[in-house]
Amino acid sequence: MPRVNRPPSDTSAGQGAAPTLDEVASRAGVSRATASRAINGGNRVSATAQAAVETAVRELGYTPNPAARSLVTRRTDSVALVVPEPDERVFSDPFFVHTLRGVNRMLATRDLQLVLLLARPGEEERRLLRYLGSRHIDGAIVVSHHRNDRLADHLAALSLPCAFIGRPWTSADKVAYVDTDNLAGGRAATELLVERGCRRIATIAGPGDMAAGIDRLEGWRTTLRAAGLADDLVEHGDFTEVGGEAAARLLLERAPDLDGIVAASDLMAAGALRVLAEAGRVVPDDVAVVGYDDVGVPERTSPTLTTVRNPIGEMAEQAVRLLLEQIDDQRGPRPIRVIFPPSLVRRDSA
Amino acid sequence: MPRVNRPPSDTSAGQGAAPTLDEVASRAGVSRATASRAINGGNRVSATAQAAVETAVRELGYTPNPAARSLVTRRTDSVALVVPEPDERVFSDPFFVHTLRGVNRMLATRDLQLVLLLARPGEEERRLLRYLGSRHIDGAIVVSHHRNDRLADHLAALSLPCAFIGRPWTSADKVAYVDTDNLAGGRAATELLVERGCRRIATIAGPGDMAAGIDRLEGWRTTLRAAGLADDLVEHGDFTEVGGEAAARLLLERAPDLDGIVAASDLMAAGALRVLAEAGRVVPDDVAVVGYDDVGVPERTSPTLTTVRNPIGEMAEQAVRLLLEQIDDQRGPRPIRVIFPPSLVRRDSA
DNA sequence: ACGTCCAGTGGAAGCGCTCCCACAAGCCCG
DNA sequence: CGGGCTTGTGGGAGCGCTTCCACTGGACGT
Structure with missing residues (x-):
């Protein structure tokens, strides 16, 4: 006695229930095994069988049941x-x-x-x-x-x-x-400013609990020390524009003579640019600014932002x-x- | 002859293979059915069986296989x-x-x-x-x-x-x-400005292909018309701060006498605030500004932003x-x- | 001519789970 | 004290799929 567990209406074409591999197979006139092979890349399947299965799949609108598949393949894709x-x-x-x-x-x-x-x-x-x-x-x-x-x-x-x-x-x-x-990036940014002739170089660092923040800061620091410059001008930001503005304001207050800023993100650099403009400093002549990341932001600031590219x-x-x-x-x-x-x-x- | 498909090493405790319900069941001394019930909410399961299963689950570090489960429940969660x-x-x-x-x-x-x-x-x-x-x-x-x-x-x-x-x-x-x-929101924002006494009210609208943009604009328009005011001061932005700045600049150029701006997003309003400040306009005395959304942005602008709250x-x-x-x-x-x-x-x- | 090989194929055994059903107790009721 | 409950339990049948394996027949080598 075969099990008939489906609702009676399902004897018909059954729009509601999704077609199974069995249906595809019998429609294509092959076994389930062959149908499966045909669907999964067609290894060891004759051209005729392959075509028949493909047709059946199309006609039925068949899609493999991912749960059933991954139960046996142990992959979830x-x-x-x-x-x-x-x-x-x-x-x-x-x-x-x-x-x-x-x-x-x-x-x-x-x-x-x-x-x-x-x-x-x-x-x-x-x-x-x-x-x-x-x-x-x-x-x-x-x-x-x-x-x-x-x-x-x-x-x-x-x-x-x-x-x-x-x-x-x-x-x-x-x-x-x-x-x-990030260390090298921080160094590169800072070296650029040093070579440019900046002598009072500040940094808007990232948060102290993120690697990117710490390493970039460290790159800035080692470069300045190597150049015999002071490395006291550090303010931390949160990588956002607003954070950058706040940090820049603080820096400007602490060192009105600063002539370079290395920011740990473009957004913070953009904030700094804004603050510098408000303060009447000309970038890059009075203060040179370098950002970090180079994704989207730098082309849109004014002036456009020199930055360290992060190949995201x-x-x-x-x-x-x-x-x-x-x-x-x-x-x-x-x-x-x-x-x-x-x-x-x-x-x-x- | 029973099928033994597993690698020989697996006869042991088998750290590598994930434990199955069967193992849980036999360890708990119950049938697979009971174990399943115990795990899924414990309906119709005696307290002892429940406890035994829970212990076994814990000891084995058992997690149900989601693929197997969803194959039969037809849910993927x-x-x-x-x-x-x-x-x-x-x-x-x-x-x-x-x-x-x-x-x-x-x-x-x-x-x-x-x-x-x-x-x-x-x-x-x-x-x-x-x-x-x-x-x-x-x-x-x-x-x-x-x-x-x-x-x-x-x-x-x-x-x-x-x-x-x-x-x-x-x-x-x-x-x-x-x-x-959004229509009502646009109206509410605009009405506020009208009641405040603004007479030359502009809008920074959203993109024309987004419902929020269109409806808010329409709300602005109907309110102005009802109040007998001109509704020609429209600039579109892309919901971003930069877009808002650009639009505000344009508006200011077109109508230096404007005394109110309804922006379709807080970000655009923030951009407008910035432009207004640059232009030396005092907000809200010279120009009143209303934003839209009220999520994160409005408290941080200066001045803080009156806005239409979107209960996101x-x-x-x-x-x-x-x-x-x-x-x-x-x-x-x-x-x-x-x-x-x-x-x-x-x-x-x- | 005969074995060998291999491309194709289908049968069938599960993957690990849920849930239907039958069944065994214990319970209360008249 | 027997019939009906409810409660707890295990057996077992699948869910839809992949894949092992055994098998066929024709192409090929010797």
Whole structure:
């Protein structure tokens, strides 16, 4: 006695229920196995069978059931983008936005889906880890920003394929990551000003709990010391324009004679430009300004911003590539790292 | 002869392989059925069995396999957030960012995952629709922004549970959506200025292909006409600060005597404030300014911005609620709509 | 002529889970 | 004290798919 569990109406063409592989197979006059092969790349399938299956698929509007598929393949074809989000900064940051788009674009080419995981530390982090450990996704890309973020440890322990964008604070030797050389970037920006003849060079540094902030500041500092200049003019900003304005005002107050500013982000540099203009300083003649990132902002300021280019697109791309490698040859995660060199982009502000 | 397909090493405790329900069950001394019940809410399970299962789960570090589960339940417990993304505007818009966070927060409470789907019209849209039609997700939230966006039609045809944030351009009678009354908002802002005594009131409108832009503009226009004032001072911006600056400059040039500006976003209003300050106009005495949205920006401008509050958080929340209703009682999608009234928030700029 | 090989194929065994159903107790009621 | 409950339980049948394996027949080498 065959089981008939479906609603009676379903005996008909059944618009409501999605077609299954069985239906495709019988319509194409082949077995389920052959139909499956035909659909997945057509290995070891005769041309006739292939064509028949393709026709059946089209006529039925068949789409494979992803749950059934991933139950057996143990792949979900989706990867997580993990964003520790202690505040809204992440989103206002063009850096992050471009990362997101880069990752998304790259994944799309491989037909992988992006699952966005926002998680503040604390309760949400537990949820996050639980999720990551549940075979929901094939791997994770982590936008690593903040200091006390033990995600890398946990991911390494989970042995889930993952790639960090930005060096993780812990377990940097256990996971794969891409990064730029922020130290070199900070140095390059500062050296430009020194060579230009600036002698009183300030910096608007990033937050002290983010690698990008710390390293760029350090690059600024070493360069100044090497040049025998004072390195006392430091104000921290939060990578935003408003933060940059506030910092610039403070600096101007502390050192009315300053003749150069290295900002740790373009947005902060833009804020500084505005403050300098208000204060009647001419850029770059009175004060030269260098930004950081070069994504979107620098062309639009006035004057246009000389900046250190952060190859965000390539970084995102590379991160995805590292991730896919790990997913593909399942020897587990491997701690590869790729560091991109920064490059100076000269425009009008310095 | 039993099938032994696993690698030999797996006979042992098998750290590598994830534990299955079977293992939990046998460890707890119950059947798989009982274990399943215990894990899913514990209905019709004795206290002892419940406890035994919970212990086993903990000891084994068991997590249900989502693929297996959704294969039978026909639920994936994840919903898509669809963002038509013709350009980067979406991300720089605080409105969008807050929507994202609101949706995410709301979904988190129900343990649903957010799958972010960015799709430019064109090739990517095909991919998107294919994805949506494949039982990958239980439903979709669509941030509806742009005019020639036929997503609503397609979703209605797919009969996939969905909810739009912002009235869709087509099929508005077939799908559920939440929106604010942008017309009323535009009116309220303008009326405030009229009552204040402004007589030469300009507007910085949003893009002409977005509902929010059009409706707010229309609200401005009807109010001015009703008051017997001229409605010729219109400049369009792109919802950004830079756009607002440009528009304000243009307006000031066209009508040096203007005494009021209604901006379709806070960011544009902030840009206008800056231009007005540069031009030596005192806000609100010379020129009164009203913004729109009230999310983050208005408190930080100087002077602080009077604005029309857009209840973004509640909208996102409500959208998720509409979606969940449809998902829960599977009578298919229903075209409910919820319109939020805007409210005026008075600060210093008007 | 015969074995060998290999491209194609279908049968069937699961992947790990939920849930229907049958069944065993214990309970209360008349 | 037997019939009906409710409550808890396990057996087992799938969900829709991939993939192992055994098998066929024709092309090929010797």
